[in-house]
Amino acid sequence: MNGTRVLLDLMGGVALLLWGLHMVQTGILRAYGTELSGVLARRLGSRGAAFLAGLGLTAILQSSTATALMTTSFVTQGTVALAPALAVMLGANVGTTLIVLVFAFDVSIAAPVLLVGGLIAFRLGPQSRLKDLGRTSIGLGLMLLALHILLVSLEPAEHAPSLRVLMHAATREPTLAILLGMVLAAAAHSSVTVVLLTMSLAVSGIVPLEAAFALVLGANLGTAVTPLFEGTRRQDRASFRLPAGNLLTRLAGVLATAPFLAELASLAAPLHADEAMAAALFHLAFNLVTAAVFMAALPALARLLERLLPAHGAADPLAPQHLDEAALETPSLALAAAARETLRMADQVEAMLRQLLVALSGNDRRAATELVRMDNLVDRLDEAIKLYLTRLSRGSLDEREARRTMEIFSFTLNLEHVGDILDKNLSELAVKRIKRGISFPPEGRAEIEAFHTRVLESLRLAMAVFISGNVADARQLLAEKTALRAAAIEATEHDIERLRDSSREAMESSSLQLDILRDLKRIHSHICSVAYPVLERHGVPTGTAAAESDPIVLGASRPSPKADPLADPLPDPLPDPLPDPLPDPVVR
Numbered sequence: 001m002n003g004t005r006v007l008l009d010l011m012g013g014v015a016l017l018l019w020g021l022h023m024v025q026t027g028i029l030r031a032y033g034t035e036l037s038g039v040l041a042r043r044l045g046s047r048g049a050a051f052l053a054g055l056g057l058t059a060i061l062q063s064s065t066a067t068a069l070m071t072t073s074f075v076t077q078g079t080v081a082l083a084p085a086l087a088v089m090l091g092a093n094v095g096t097t098l099i100v101l102v103f104a105f106d107v108s109i110a111a112p113v114l115l116v117g118g119l120i121a122f123r124l125g126p127q128s129r130l131k132d133l134g135r136t137s138i139g140l141g142l143m144l145l146a147l148h149i150l151l152v153s154l155e156p157a158e159h160a161p162s163l164r165v166l167m168h169a170a171t172r173e174p175t176l177a178i179l180l181g182m183v184l185a186a187a188a189h190s191s192v193t194v195v196l197l198t199m200s201l202a203v204s205g206i207v208p209l210e211a212a213f214a215l216v217l218g219a220n221l222g223t224a225v226t227p228l229f230e231g232t233r234r235q236d237r238a239s240f241r242l243p244a245g246n247l248l249t250r251l252a253g254v255l256a257t258a259p260f261l262a263e264l265a266s267l268a269a270p271l272h273a274d275e276a277m278a279a280a281l282f283h284l285a286f287n288l289v290t291a292a293v294f295m296a297a298l299p300a301l302a303r304l305l306e307r308l309l310p311a312h313g314a315a316d317p318l319a320p321q322h323l324d325e326a327a328l329e330t331p332s333l334a335l336a337a338a339a340r341e342t343l344r345m346a347d348q349v350e351a352m353l354r355q356l357l358v359a360l361s362g363n364d365r366r367a368a369t370e371l372v373r374m375d376n377l378v379d380r381l382d383e384a385i386k387l388y389l390t391r392l393s394r395g396s397l398d399e400r401e402a403r404r405t406m407e408i409f410s411f412t413l414n415l416e417h418v419g420d421i422l423d424k425n426l427s428e429l430a431v432k433r434i435k436r437g438i439s440f441p442p443e444g445r446a447e448i449e450a451f452h453t454r455v456l457e458s459l460r461l462a463m464a465v466f467i468s469g470n471v472a473d474a475r476q477l478l479a480e481k482t483a484l485r486a487a488a489i490e491a492t493e494h495d496i497e498r499l500r501d502s503s504r505e506a507m508e509s510s511s512l513q514l515d516i517l518r519d520l521k522r523i524h525s526h527i528c529s530v531a532y533p534v535l536e537r538h539g540v541p542t543g544t545a546a547a548e549s550d551p552i553v554l555g556a557s558r559p560s561p562k563a564d565p566l567a568d569p570l571p572d573p574l575p576d577p578l579p580d581p582l583p584d585p586v587v588r
Contacts, residue, residue, distance in 0.1 A: 023139030058095025181218020
């Protein structure tokens with residue numbers, strides 16, 4: 001029963017250690033995830049800078065797995081070369097050793113301070129980032145508390161022969177110990193946890209130093225296995241290059257070190273009486289030597305991996321490029337990925353608008369039907385982004401992240417409506433013009449081109465507002481909406497003047513022009529909707545512009561629409577309520 005109690009306490013300590021590590025990672029990523037991702041992307045120009053970036057990022061996140069998944073997404077998207085990405089992983093492996101080295105000292109006295117300070121910041125912090133840092137502080141405190149629990153739980157192990165027999169059977173052979181460490185690290189998604197546990201076992205005398213070194217080697221190997229099955233696109237072999245390269249470097253290091261574990265243990269024993277510090281220093285030395293050996297060989301290793309794992313044919317042009325599955329574990333990174341994909345969707349809408357002017361100016365029907373093909377990508381991206389966002393756990397979103405989620409939903413829905421107007425309305429009007437041989441008078445063509453230019457400029461401004469949330473830009477966007485509305489009235493008056501020429505050709509071109517301007521105005525209204533959440537978030541009244549009948553704005557409260565003969569037609573109703581776990585959207 002004594003051995004059973006020790007095992008149960010041991011399992012509880014490990015669970016608390018894992019939960020504390022999880023809180024540290026989520027707290028840091030929620031507070032600074034997007035910034036850290038941007039810093040990592042900017043530091044991947046050379047192998048040396050990439051090594052330092054991986055080291056620093058992992059030391060902050062306390063997880064080489066998180067760094068691996070983040071870097072894998074950059075490589076998969078083609079924004080980072082493979083050799084610098086492999087250098088990031090070498091740095092990440094060294095970064096985990098720094099964490100372990102700090103915890104090798106007796107810093108348990110800091111646990112109560114971290115827990116109390118973290119709780120105060122989490123419960124009373126006025127800002128979301130402060131709450132996230134409070135979560136991080138609580139996680140660090142739990143990790144220190146868990147290490148203390150492990151040491152206390154393992155003290156009676158001298159009187160628990162069953163536990164000693166079990167650990168001896170599992171670690172009597174270095175190969176078995178390496179495999180055990182690998183399995184534990186892969187299951188825990190953390191080498192830090194397994195190495196810290198190993199240090200506790202070594203201090204308590206439950207495992208000898210040689211077996212502790214073997215468990216450390218296995219832990220290093222286990223965390224290299226995890227990214228191989230996460231964050232990769234299984235249909236694209238090229239996405240396996242980075243995790244496979246990281247696994248190869250660690251496997252080579254383990255194979256080269258394993259035969260000399262007994263000699264290394266005998267050398268380490270007299271150097272330091274503290275078995276925990278010896279295990280931590282061995283962990284550091286192993287990763288430093290591995291990084292030094294492989295740093296120069298990374299370009300050759302990258303070429304080998306590219307030859308063994310070629311890209312699987314041509315990429316699907318309709319497939320999303322930025323929706324990283326691994327980022328779903330971290331809402332801030334997932335929302336950044338969704339925002340990038342939304343910008344790609346906006347770029348496609350901009351291309352459709354440019355194609356529209358070609359269709360309205362020439363006599364080639366293919367220019368008009370090309371809009372239908374281009375809208376397929378808009379529809380695919382809209383569906384992919386919505387599905388991606390619905391996979392975010394409702395409980396994992398704070399207030400700021402939930403608001404950003406609804407902003408992305410709103411913008412993508414409106415962009416999809418713009419694509420539908422271009423596809424189903426304006427493309428048909430362009431075909432109708434070509435079939436009937438209608439030509440616009442110079443002043444009519446100038447009005448259409450002027451409208452078209454203003455809509456394009458507003459789309460680019462809306463993309464800036466979507467990313468930056470700048471209040472001045474949002475106000476400018478709504479001011480342009482009012483100005484375009486006045487321009488539409490003026491264009492209608494000009495058209496009425498031209499209709500005094502009662503010729504059939506003049507009536508047809510006038511009617512067609514009014515339809516085109518009406519649809520461009522509807523498109524502009526959908527585009528400008530991105531300004532409302534930004535202004536309301538900063539407490540800025542939207543004024544009379546908000547009183548117009550507008551497209552979909554999720555999560556924004558607006559004045560009731562006033563009667564207006566020139567108001568846009570009501571948008572199509574929303575589809576069925578968005579599936580859980582997201583809150584039900586509100587259509588204003």
